[in-house]
Amino acid sequence: MTTPPPGENPIDTLRSEDTLIFQRFHKEPSGLRQICASLIFGVLAVGPLPAQPDANAEILQKIDASVHAREEGLLGYTVNERYRVFRNHDESHPVAEMMVRTTYQKDVGKKFSIVSGSGSELMRRVLETILDNERRLTQPANRASAVIASANYEMSVQGSAVIDGRNCIAVALKPRRASEYVMNGTVWVDAEDGSIVQVEGITARSPSVFSGASQVFRQYTMIDGFPAATHARAVSNSWLVGQTVITIDYTDYAMQLRASK
Numbered sequence: 088m089t090t091p092p093p094g095e096n097p098i099d100t101l102r103s104e105d106t107l108i109f110q111r112f113h114k115e116p117s118g119l120r121q122i123c124a125s126l127i128f129g130v131l132a133v134g135p136l137p138a139q140p141d142a143n144a145e146i147l148q149k150i151d152a153s154v155h156a157r158e159e160g161l162l163g164y165t166v167n168e169r170y171r172v173f174r175n176h177d178e179s180h181p182v183a184e185m186m187v188r189t190t191y192q193k194d195v196g197k198k199f200s201i202v203s204g205s206g207s208e209l210m211r212r213v214l215e216t217i218l219d220n221e222r223r224l225t226q227p228a229n230r231a232s233a234v235i236a237s238a239n240y241e242m243s244v245q246g247s248a249v250i251d252g253r254n255c256i257a258v259a260l261k262p263r264r265a266s267e268y269v270m271n272g273t274v275w276v277d278a279e280d281g282s283i284v285q286v287e288g289i290t291a292r293s294p295s296v297f298s299g300a301s302q303v304f305r306q307y308t309m310i311d312g313f314p315a316a317t318h319a320r321a322v323s324n325s326w327l328v329g330q331t332v333i334t335i336d337y338t339d340y341a342m343q344l345r346a347s348k
Contacts (some may be wrong), residue, residue: 143212143244146256149281155314160216163316163343164223167202170217172210183210187218196225217333232268234261235286239269250285251308254278260288261299270303281305282314311342 101343166189171181183206190198199218204211231238245257255275262269272288287304302322307314319335 109162140142146258146276146278146281147242147245149279150258150276150283151281153276153283153314155260158193160345161193161313161342162345163190165190165339165341166337167269167339169336170214171334173334178332181206183207183209185214185216186288191225194227196227196230197222214333235274236306239263242274245273248275250275251306253284255284260286272303280346282309284314310340311344313342315340315342 168187168189170185172183172189173180174182183204185204186202188200188202190200192198194240199222201218204214217224224232240263241261243259243261245259248255248257251315254277256278258274258276260270260272260274262271268290270288270290272286274283275285276283285304285306288302290301290303303320307316307317308317316335316337318337321333322330324330
């Protein structure tokens with residue numbers, strides 16, 4: 088992970104994407120419920136931006152154009168996702184792992200096929216809950232309420248950084264409302280085209296007094312002209328159940344693009 092420049096306010100470790108609801112697993116540790124929603128943050132693209140002061144206008148227009156191009160040009164994709172769960176500050180030995188084949192279609196959302204799983208049955212149920220929530224939130228009718236978009240955030244340009252050799256602009260994210268599904272943080276976008284490069288933050292509100300806010304982080308790369316996630320990390324700390332870390336690594340993308348006119 089690339090360290091933002093001094094003064095940028097990064098989170099100790101990020102991780103996101105997850106604090107999703109455990110409607111079906113409400114008896115499970117609240118710290119695990121917290122991690123489920125954060126992971127969704129990074130999967131979805133930054134949305135249209137409202138009018139901003141002149142200092143922000145150029146880069147925000149680029150972000151807007153990049154998002155529009157992705158929405159119009161990317162019809163779908165498939166990707167392999169490797170999920171790993173770590174507990175109690177031990178990130179050498181995952182307590183659970185899962186390999187998932189993900190298929191995304193613009194007009195449908197995401198579908199998941201679990202290829203393999205090992206380790207703690209409880210933790211694998213947690214991962215399955217993350218998949219269920221992401222499937223629901225990526226459906227066309229729900230995407231707008233889950234993305235990092237102007238409807239959910241105030242955005243302002245903060246400075247610049249070099250991430251993975253790319254010149255980037257840092258844009259601060261401030262939630263317009265307290266929710267388990269938004270975060271205070273920063274998104275880094277490519278200075279030339281406004282495409283998302285990295286996002287990190289901390290959830291704006293904990294779903295339980297027993298769990299701390301979830302730290303989230305996601306990195307992207309350009310594949311066939313569009314940003315695609317390569318790594319995600321979500322961290323939740325609770326005095327009741329300790330620390331839980333979930334990581335996701337994305338490989339072997341196959342993009343389905345709209346035919347050029």
